[in-house]
Every structure is written in structure tokens, then in C-alpha cells.
Amino acid sequence: MKEFELIKQFFSKQLVKRKDVVLGIGDDCAVLAPIENQNVVVTTDTLVAGVHFPLDTSPKAIGHKAVAVNLSDIAAMGAKPSWISLAITVPEVDEAWLEAFAEGVFELCEFYNVQLIGGDTTQGPLSITITAQGLTPKDSYLSRSGAKAGDWLYVTGDLGDAALALQQITGKVELEPQHISSIKAKLDFPKPRVLAGQTLREYASAAIDLSDGLIADLGHICQASNVGANIVLDAIPLSTIMRESLLIDDALSLALSGGDDYELLFTVSEDNKVGMETAMSHAGTPITCIGQLNTSRTISTTLNNKPTSIKANGFEHFSD
Amino acid sequence: MKEFELIKQFFSKQLVKRKDVVLGIGDDCAVLAPIENQNVVVTTDTLVAGVHFPLDTSPKAIGHKAVAVNLSDIAAMGAKPSWISLAITVPEVDEAWLEAFAEGVFELCEFYNVQLIGGDTTQGPLSITITAQGLTPKDSYLSRSGAKAGDWLYVTGDLGDAALALQQITGKVELEPQHISSIKAKLDFPKPRVLAGQTLREYASAAIDLSDGLIADLGHICQASNVGANIVLDAIPLSTIMRESLLIDDALSLALSGGDDYELLFTVSEDNKVGMETAMSHAGTPITCIGQLNTSRTISTTLNNKPTSIKANGFEHFSD
Incomplete structure (x- = not known):
């Protein structure tokens, strides 16, 4: 040895x-x-x-x-x-x-x-x-358990690109040659949202990093906080390459359950919404509001203002 | 997953x-x-x-x-x-x-x-x-680098039993059936010297745990402290089973280079010797003085008061 x-x-x-x-x-x-x-x-x-x-x-x-x-x-x-x-x-x-x-x-x-x-x-x-x-x-940190019904649901960055890269590598999706390296970088060189996390400490009620996929990780917040959530699918942030490469249903499927994004998913009360958005804008971190928490203890989705069912790996009904 | x-x-x-x-x-x-x-x-x-x-x-x-x-x-x-x-x-x-x-x-x-x-x-x-x-x-911990020429060299417990167990498992040594389980426990269930370590914090000048073997780990102390050491082979603590199972040369070879003992090797100044021995006796930890540090920057061994050469895996001449 x-x-x-x-x-x-x-x-x-x-x-x-x-x-x-x-x-x-x-x-x-x-x-x-x-x-x-x-x-x-x-x-x-x-x-x-x-x-x-x-x-x-x-x-x-x-x-x-x-x-x-x-x-x-x-x-x-x-x-x-x-x-x-x-x-x-x-x-x-x-x-x-x-x-x-x-x-x-x-x-x-x-x-x-x-x-x-x-x-x-x-x-x-x-x-x-x-x-x-x-x-x-001391005593100032974010956890999964502080979210309340009524809080707004946000993510940093775009979702699903790392999963898209995996699909390209395994031959399930073909990308335009000029897009391959930038998508592959999302898988190989994820950028942890370290500065954004510290900024959010003042404003967010709960946070988690997106490693397992949006639905699965949102499930962890909902379970720990004993709330439910509705995701507005129209609002999910997708990269231009993602939009150009896949049909919207396939793109959303990767964004919801692909995993490996290492973006932050976080919740913010109505009172902290403006302060948080201002602070994140100053920090230069792109954020998107993708839904709201409720008391249902389940995760639902809407598209064009209508309830829609999702088929996403990683989704689990967590109420007992 | x-x-x-x-x-x-x-x-x-x-x-x-x-x-x-x-x-x-x-x-x-x-x-x-x-x-x-x-x-x-x-x-x-x-x-x-x-x-x-x-x-x-x-x-x-x-x-x-x-x-x-x-x-x-x-x-x-x-x-x-x-x-x-x-x-x-x-x-x-x-x-x-x-x-x-x-x-x-x-x-x-x-x-x-x-x-x-x-x-x-x-x-x-x-x-x-x-x-x-x-x-x-704060600022009270043992390291490998505090040993001085003249300090005494000690170990806790017996050395080589874990290596003996490995020899038995690989068929290189045959043990009396009644000894197998207690020797195997030395390999499988090593007891970290947690309480002894805390006691030594007041007395020892340097310490290391024996994972790579006595010679190799003593080498780490000598290198970090810029000293040498002489080991009195007659003093090396060997279990009764070790003494009954192997010739003394083979037993010493396992004790010097076998590794996996998870005993502590430590050094103590002349001034702290009595205090340390008393404290370790109260703590119920068996210890043995096996040599002394010197300025040579090499590791030597003596047997019957005569210099002796050792062939031990893990031994490395560390002076440059």
C-alpha cells in the first residue's frame, strides 16, 4: 500500500x-x-x-x-x-x-x-x-422543515439540463453538436449555489438542494414541513437548449424528475417575497417562482391554469 | 435507488x-x-x-x-x-x-x-x-510532532495479535483451537484507546495510533518530531497466546510491522513519566515502556542490550 x-x-x-x-x-x-x-x-x-x-x-x-x-x-x-x-x-x-x-x-x-x-x-x-x-x-440556518402553507415556491437557475446531458450520453436524445459541450458542463461541472444560499438565510422559510429531482426534493420539504404544494408547470425554468431540443412534455419530465441539478429549491413567505427577490437580484442569482405551498400534504401541478397529472419518477405520495 | x-x-x-x-x-x-x-x-x-x-x-x-x-x-x-x-x-x-x-x-x-x-x-x-x-x-491536544530526544517511548496493550489473526485466517499460522476466537476478536473488534488518549493529553509529548505497524507509525512520530528512536525488543509487549503460538523472532516481526493493532504509541518526558504511569494505572490501561528517543533521526533496535538489525515491512529510513 x-x-x-x-x-x-x-x-x-x-x-x-x-x-x-x-x-x-x-x-x-x-x-x-x-x-x-x-x-x-x-x-x-x-x-x-x-x-x-x-x-x-x-x-x-x-x-x-x-x-x-x-x-x-x-x-x-x-x-x-x-x-x-x-x-x-x-x-x-x-x-x-x-x-x-x-x-x-x-x-x-x-x-x-x-x-x-x-x-x-x-x-x-x-x-x-x-x-x-x-x-x-448561531441558530441561523435553513432547513427543510420551516415551510408554511401559503409560502411561495422558488428555484434558482434552470432545471433538467443535467438529465438532458445524461440522455445525450446514453443515446436517448440527440442534441445539436454545438449544444453538447454546454449541456454536458451542467452534468459534469455543477455550480453549487453557495452565495445564493447565504443570501437566502435571511429570507427563506425552508430550502433543499435539487439532487434527486424537483418532485422528490419538494416531497422532502413538504414531508418535513407537513404541507403540500402546487407547481405551475408553465413557470418551470428551462434552458434555451432544453426548449430547442425536446418537446415540452419531455422537457418538463426531465425538469421534474431528472435530478443532479444542484440548484436550490426554497420557500418564502408573502412578507419576505420582495426583500428576497431584491437581494437575489443584487446577488446576481436567477430565480423563478414556480408555485405555492398549501395544506394538502400532496404535490399537484397545473398547466394553463388547469390541474394536470404528472408522471415523474421520484414522485411519491407522502401522506400516510 | x-x-x-x-x-x-x-x-x-x-x-x-x-x-x-x-x-x-x-x-x-x-x-x-x-x-x-x-x-x-x-x-x-x-x-x-x-x-x-x-x-x-x-x-x-x-x-x-x-x-x-x-x-x-x-x-x-x-x-x-x-x-x-x-x-x-x-x-x-x-x-x-x-x-x-x-x-x-x-x-x-x-x-x-x-x-x-x-x-x-x-x-x-x-x-x-x-x-x-x-x-x-482549546489548544490542548496531542500530535505527532511534540516528541523530544530523551523522551521515553510507550505503547498501550499488546502488539501483533491482529496480524497473528490474519496469519491464521490466511493459513500461514496454525493456532490452538481454543485461542482462535480471542485472537480473531483482536482483528475484528479492536478497542480504541479513547479514555487512555484523554488521560495522556496531560502527560504525553506526542502520540499516534498503531494502524500501520509499530515501526511505520514510530517513523511518523520521528519524522514529524525530527528525532530518532531505539526500541528495546525484549520489552515489546506480546500476548500469552502470541508467545505460545510463534517463535520469538516471528512474534516480534508481527509486533513491529503487523499493523491493525489500534493501540496508542506515545512519548513522555522524563519529568512526566511518573505522573503518566500513575494516571494510566488509575485509568486501568496497560502500558509498556519500549524504548527511548534520540537525536539520530533513524530507528534502531536492541535485543539483550545489543544492537540488532530488523527486517520489518513498513520500515522506512526517513532521514533525507
Whole structure:
């Protein structure tokens, strides 16, 4: 296993040096000194080759995505990411692969001032587990459980593009050649809504990041908050490429249940609506109101102001 | 992937409810409120089936060991473990397996009041990654880098038994039938030296947990502290079963380079020696002085007061 020790060299090149890291990589544990009156938020996500990314995904994209999906969870809490631990299992030591992977990891870390504080390198089938941590002022964080009937339902960005990319890769959809790279970037290099999440901490009543698909993740908010929701399908934000590539029904199906978007889904009370929209506009984050919460404890959809049934994977009737 | 969501039910049964966990499993992140004037220590370890444990290891032992190896790192810092995140990748949903695995995880957690705060469940080749965190009074922790020439070298417990168990399993050594289960328990159910680590925080100059083998892990202390060490081989603590089962040379070889012991290796100044020995005696932790540090920047060994050469895997000349 000696050569696996060498993997550490690829992760020793980071530029981020946070003041709250007393002891970084290289001992039995990292030692952190979070400042007082903060909560620490913690999330863990695993990416398995062939399950969470296609086997031929570039190593840089894998590194990026492993960090991004974790920072997206931190963003959904309204927290500021601070530290990550990286456990990487690789079948063999491939220096070029590791270098590109580390580049993908560090690019996002440097952008958000997140320090790699440790981890483990082991031999086996390719898999990456990252535990990310973040900080938020004490008792000030977003959760899935604060939504109320009457609150407005919003998403950041466009939905379904990552799912569209997967359809293209698996040959289910043909895209215009000039669109392929920008759609594939939505799958391979998702941009976690870290700054938007922190802005929303002041305004949103509940939030979640869209990893499983809109319907499934909205179900999590509804279940945790004991509410229902109606989605106005006409309002779902779709990219121009999506609109040009698919019929509207197929496009909506990907947007509702495709997953892997890593946009934020959040709810806002009537009172906070204008303040939130102003703040998000200043932050430069595109947002769209896609519906409203109600007391039904189910998820419904309307199209052209008429109730419509949806067939979406990931949809589950959650009332008992 | 829906059935993988069901795995969560096996981890929802924990009894530990810590006051510093504001939000536990079930949201995008856990939310923690560490008390003030504490450092947080963090470690991550992955166990891959067939690499870090034999394929036929019982699920309860795998759960135990995944927690134990992480708590052992926390112990080596002199910290008190507090929270773990669990990422588990399994090839299929096997309820009996998962139940036994969870039992192994929770047994240690309950004993040390460690709360499972989240994680991820994915499908793929069996592998477990745990990120464990602990707390220690501010600026009070053990590291690998505080050892000084002249300090005494100690270990807790007996060395080499886990390696002996592996030799038995792979058919390289035959053990008396009545010894097999107790030796196998040393491999499958290692006991992290959590309380000993906290006691040592007051006395030791450096510490590390023995996962790679005595020589390799002593090398880490020597390198980080810029010292050398002499090990008195006659003093190496060996279990009665080890002494009865192997010739002394073979026993010492396992003790020096076998790994997987999860005992603590630590250094103590002459001034702190008596205080440490008294405290460890009160704590009920067996310890043995096995040598002394020097300025040589190499590791040497003596037997019967004479220098002796060792052939140990994991040994590496670390001076440059």
C-alpha cells in the first residue's frame, strides 16, 4: 500500500490556508478552532463510478463534482463552507488522473476558501466520499422543515439540463453538436449555489438542494414541513437548449424528475417575497417562482391554469 | 435507488442524543453547536472489503471496526469523540446484514456517547467511510510532532495479535483451537484507546495510533518530531497466546510491522513519566515502556542490550 501513501502528494498543493485550521493534513486528525457563536454544519456525499457519474467522466469533472455536491448541501443550509475531508478509493495509482482530479477538487475549494483538512486514500473500485463542513451564525440556518402553507415556491437557475446531458450520453436524445459541450458542463461541472444560499438565510422559510429531482426534493420539504404544494408547470425554468431540443412534455419530465441539478429549491413567505427577490437580484442569482405551498400534504401541478397529472419518477405520495 | 433510501431506517434507531447536535440526520446537513473554548478534531477512514477486512468478516465486526479505527485516531489526539458521519456503499440491500452492521456501529457509539449525525448510502462494491469528530479543550491536544530526544517511548496493550489473526485466517499460522476466537476478536473488534488518549493529553509529548505497524507509525512520530528512536525488543509487549503460538523472532516481526493493532504509541518526558504511569494505572490501561528517543533521526533496535538489525515491512529510513 506504500504507493497509495504517495497519493497524498497530489493533495498537498492546496493554496487555501484558513486561520481556523490549527493543524491540517498530516496528523491523526485535523484540529479546528471554529470562532465562537457559530454553528457548524456537516454533510457527507459519496460518488461511485458508474452510478453517480459515467465511467468515462474526466477526472477533473469527478473532482469538481465530488466537492460541488457537498457544497450544494452546505448552500441549502444557508451556511458558508469551510473545510472538507476527502476519502478516495482508486483501483490504481495513475498520476495524470490524480493530478487532474486534484485540480477539480482545488478549483472549487480555492473559489470558496474551503480547506482540505485530511482524508484517506485506499485501493479498490473508484469511489469518492467527501465530508464537507460549513459555518453559520448561531441558530441561523435553513432547513427543510420551516415551510408554511401559503409560502411561495422558488428555484434558482434552470432545471433538467443535467438529465438532458445524461440522455445525450446514453443515446436517448440527440442534441445539436454545438449544444453538447454546454449541456454536458451542467452534468459534469455543477455550480453549487453557495452565495445564493447565504443570501437566502435571511429570507427563506425552508430550502433543499435539487439532487434527486424537483418532485422528490419538494416531497422532502413538504414531508418535513407537513404541507403540500402546487407547481405551475408553465413557470418551470428551462434552458434555451432544453426548449430547442425536446418537446415540452419531455422537457418538463426531465425538469421534474431528472435530478443532479444542484440548484436550490426554497420557500418564502408573502412578507419576505420582495426583500428576497431584491437581494437575489443584487446577488446576481436567477430565480423563478414556480408555485405555492398549501395544506394538502400532496404535490399537484397545473398547466394553463388547469390541474394536470404528472408522471415523474421520484414522485411519491407522502401522506400516510 | 429508492430501496437505498430504506437503508436509512437501520441507522435511525440510535439511542445517543447529544445536546450539541441542534439538527441530526434527515436534512441537507447536520447542525452542531460545539461549546466554546474547544477545538474540534476531525478524521476520515475508509474500509474497503477485501483490503481492510477479509471478505467473510461478520457485518457486526465491520460496523464495529469502521467506528473503532476512526475513534482510535481521535484517541491519538487526546480528544473526546462526539459525532460521526457514515458513508456506506453496499452492492445490494440485505436487511439482516445491515441490521448487524448497524449494531456494530452503535455499540461503540453508545459506549462513548458518539452521535451519528448523517451520511450517505449508495450502491456499489462494499466500502465504508466514516468521518469522526471529537472535542478537546482549546489548544490542548496531542500530535505527532511534540516528541523530544530523551523522551521515553510507550505503547498501550499488546502488539501483533491482529496480524497473528490474519496469519491464521490466511493459513500461514496454525493456532490452538481454543485461542482462535480471542485472537480473531483482536482483528475484528479492536478497542480504541479513547479514555487512555484523554488521560495522556496531560502527560504525553506526542502520540499516534498503531494502524500501520509499530515501526511505520514510530517513523511518523520521528519524522514529524525530527528525532530518532531505539526500541528495546525484549520489552515489546506480546500476548500469552502470541508467545505460545510463534517463535520469538516471528512474534516480534508481527509486533513491529503487523499493523491493525489500534493501540496508542506515545512519548513522555522524563519529568512526566511518573505522573503518566500513575494516571494510566488509575485509568486501568496497560502500558509498556519500549524504548527511548534520540537525536539520530533513524530507528534502531536492541535485543539483550545489543544492537540488532530488523527486517520489518513498513520500515522506512526517513532521514533525507
